[in-house]
Structure formats: structure tokens, C-alpha cells
Amino acid sequence: MKIKLLVVCLMISLSASSQDKYTTGMQKAFALWGAEKAIEASNLFERIAMAQTDNWLPYYYVAQINTLQSFGETNEEKLSRQLAKAQEFIDIAKAISPENPEILIQQAMIHTAWIAFDGATYGMTLSAKNAAIYAHALDLAPDNPRVVLSKAEWDMGSAKYFGKDTTPYCKDVARSIELFTNFKPEGPFYPNWGKERAIMILNNCNDPEVNK
Secondary structure (H helix, E strand, O other): OHHHHHHHHHHHHHHHHHHHHHHHHHHHHHHHHHOOOHHHHHHHHHHHHHHOOOOHHHHHHHHHHHHHOOOOOOOHHHHHHHHHHHHHHHHHHHHHOOOOHHHHHHHHHHHHHHHHHOHHHHHHHHHHHHHHHHHHHHHHOOOOHHHHHHHHHHHHHHHHHOOOOOHHHHHHHHHHHHHHHHOOOOOOOOOOOOHHHHHHHHHHHOOOOOOO
16 A cells, blocks of 8 residues: 555656656747747747647647748748758647647648748648638637637738738737637637737737738
């Protein structure tokens, strides 16, 4: 009986130690990211992911950092390398957490980075995929503020590309801000970004020069 109790206590202790390492590691990775050390943050998230094979969050953040780093990148080799890593890690995140709206949004962001780099090559095929992704994400989580905002921003970009008025989508951006006010992440380190961007976009909605 004593041996069984000792084993249980040891397992609890190891689990707590593992969680402590995870928490500390994630906090450090976010601190590096906040200090504009994106590569170091991505590398640390990657190491955490290798130790947390059933946790989608560190995989998600590796994908997100590499995607964000790709916007504005003009070196095709570097961009391809970054987006290939982003795709690799988001695919693993999808396998761990299927039908996750946060992961769907990140997948659409990877597509958008390709389109932003070369719209003539990637626009036709990936634009249709993004439209489907955002529609599916909205079906899954109609009250997730990042889903509402990301879809609205995508719709605005599409409208602007075809020379149409973007203002009809401003109401969706405004709704996302309302949703951000009451949104509570499901747990520590869950995605919680977007409110500041929504406010900026809504301010631009009120600028007639932006919507010409």
C-alpha cells in the first residue's frame, strides 16, 4: 500500500514539475516575442512543442510567428522556408485539435501570406480556400471575436481588390470589438489577440479616404 501511495505521489510530483516547466517555458517564449526576438521565441515554442506532443498551443505559436515574419518578406527562399515551417506546425496542431477555429484562422493567415507575396500565382486557388475556411470557422464559433474580425478583414481585402466598398463589413468589425469585451480564453496561453487591431480597423472605417 505504501509503495502504491509513493508511486502515485511521485506521478503527481512529476506531472506538476512538467506543468511548471511548461508554464515557465511559455512565459519565457512570450517574453522573447514581446521583446521583438521572434526567432528566439519561435525556437523556444518549438522546443516546448516537442515536449508537449498532445498540446496544440506551442505548435500554433510556432506557426503564427513564422507566418507574421513572412508578411513583407521579399526574399522568396526565406519566405518559403518560414511558411513551410508554419504549415508543418499548424498541420500538427490540426491533428491534435481538429475543428479548432483558432487553428483555422491561422491556416488562413498562412494562405494570406502567400497571396500577399504573389497574388498572381496564389490568389486564385488560396482565396477560394480562405473563403471556405472563414465560413467554416464562423459556423464553428460565431461568437469568437478573432473569427468575426478575421473574416471581416478578409472580406474587406477582397472587396478592396475588386474595387468595391468596404464599409458594409465595418459592422462586423464593430461586433468583434463587442465580443472581445466579454471573451474569456479557454485556458492559460490560449489566443487572446486582436482587439487592438479591430479598434484600428474600425477607426479606419470612419475615415472616408481609406474606403475610396
